[in-house]
Amino acid sequence: MHEVSMAAGILRMIEEAAERERFQRVSNMRLEIGALAGVELQALSFALTAMMPGTCMEGSELAIDEIPGTARCLHCAASVEIKSHLEPCPCCGSYTLQATGGSEVRIVDLVVFDD
Amino acid sequence: MCVICGCHAGSNPESTPDSNADSNSQRTDARKTRSGASPIPAETGGGDLPYGVGGARLSVPGISQARAIHMEADVLGKNKRLASRNRAHFAAHGVSAFNLVSSPGSGKTTLLCASINALKIRRPGLSVAVIEGDQQTSVDAERIRATGAPAIQVNTGRGCHLDAQMVGDAFARLDLHARAHHGHGGDALLFIENVGNLVCPALWDLGEAAKVVVLSVTEGEDKPLKYPDMFAAATLMMINKIDLLPYVSFDVSRCIGYARQVNPGIEVLLVSATTGDGIERWLDWLLPQHGDLDRRPAAEPVGHGTAAQRIMASTVVTP
Numbered sequence: 001m002h003e004v005s006m007a008a009g010i011l012r013m014i015e016e017a018a019e020r021e022r023f024q025r026v027s028n029m030r031l032e033i034g035a036l037a038g039v040e041l042q043a044l045s046f047a048l049t050a051m052m053p054g055t056c057m058e059g060s061e062l063a064i065d066e067i068p069g070t071a072r073c074l075h076c077a078a079s080v081e082i083k084s085h086l087e088p089c090p091c092c093g094s095y096t097l098q099a100t101g102g103s104e105v106r107i108v109d110l111v112v113f114d115d
Numbered sequence: 116m117c118v119i120c121g122c123h124a125g126s127n128p129e130s131t132p133d134s135n136a137d138s139n140s141q142r143t144d145a146r147k148t149r150s151g152a153s154p155i156p157a158e159t160g161g162g163d164l165p166y167g168v169g170g171a172r173l174s175v176p177g178i179s180q181a182r183a184i185h186m187e188a189d190v191l192g193k194n195k196r197l198a199s200r201n202r203a204h205f206a207a208h209g210v211s212a213f214n215l216v217s218s219p220g221s222g223k224t225t226l227l228c229a230s231i232n233a234l235k236i237r238r239p240g241l242s243v244a245v246i247e248g249d250q251q252t253s254v255d256a257e258r259i260r261a262t263g264a265p266a267i268q269v270n271t272g273r274g275c276h277l278d279a280q281m282v283g284d285a286f287a288r289l290d291l292h293a294r295a296h297h298g299h300g301g302d303a304l305l306f307i308e309n310v311g312n313l314v315c316p317a318l319w320d321l322g323e324a325a326k327v328v329v330l331s332v333t334e335g336e337d338k339p340l341k342y343p344d345m346f347a348a349a350t351l352m353m354i355n356k357i358d359l360l361p362y363v364s365f366d367v368s369r370c371i372g373y374a375r376q377v378n379p380g381i382e383v384l385l386v387s388a389t390t391g392d393g394i395e396r397w398l399d400w401l402l403p404q405h406g407d408l409d410r411r412p413a414a415e416p417v418g419h420g421t422a423a424q425r426i427m428a429s430t431v432v433t434p
Binding site for chain 2: 021097105
């Protein structure tokens, strides 16, 4: 349920951007979420959609891109892509993967209107 | 080329009139790529009126234009900034902070009470304080205060985790904080007992030196696989209530194997907060070299081979 506070944080950031960049409404928003971010995409999307009415995000379209996680194998030193913390190294089969990336949650860009 | 009259003005996107304004602006994390042009465009430095730089590349009275804004903004950025500020604040006050996370009922508060009592004997002058996170009630803070240690209760209401702002606000109310400002500084320990939840607190950095995940033997050994994000984020796993091992079917080595499958570098301690087994080892972990966390030896490197061999090879401390 942390997706709810994350959605609230996203809306706050958009409202701040609206003030700074002087736009009135957002028609599209693109998010990027790492596979290891611990964020349930559907829950975040649901929370955002539920909170949009009454804000400059009302009626806006949401696109969420999932970014693969990355890890380094402490056994064979391979750099690999992973979907979760539960996977063995695809190169050597050991469970010795140390995550190196894929925990980001970012607002990439917006399409906005000034009226 | 202009679609209205065919001239070449404004046809080169590189010459977007407000591109210079961008580089000079004080915006922190948003960059405007095209200026809005409706109804009257923002005047540029040279007095030009950039009507044709919106998404449609032309302006039609009565029809608004879309423009794209590149945000490239970290959603957790604000929390990360506040956590870094907490971390610097703790360091400046000689405070080592530990973020205790677990599911509800793993025994975090009992473990903290036992730790505070044991610390009074081991390091009588050491300042210890607790920030308690729960959705409701101050029951846990009262249990901590009964040991003589100061505690601040943070009620998150419907919130499922503590965030860096809450911890920063709570820290400012603690004696630990005032003490350092009055020149009575020295090493101190701050325990942050997070809301009982094995999911959400994994994402929120509070400025702690390490996350410590507590797992009790009554919960089942497969928790690390069911809630991998938390075990991946933790530096230490404490297996609590080991006095109950004879009565439950909890396979300790399998549990450690699962935890290392998710996080090969995780350290492990076995404790019983009620009998005191393993508490001294926990204090060794907390207080290496006179409490200076930077001098604490890192987790042993992970050996090659099977999970079972790795468990044998690395730091599992039994009471």
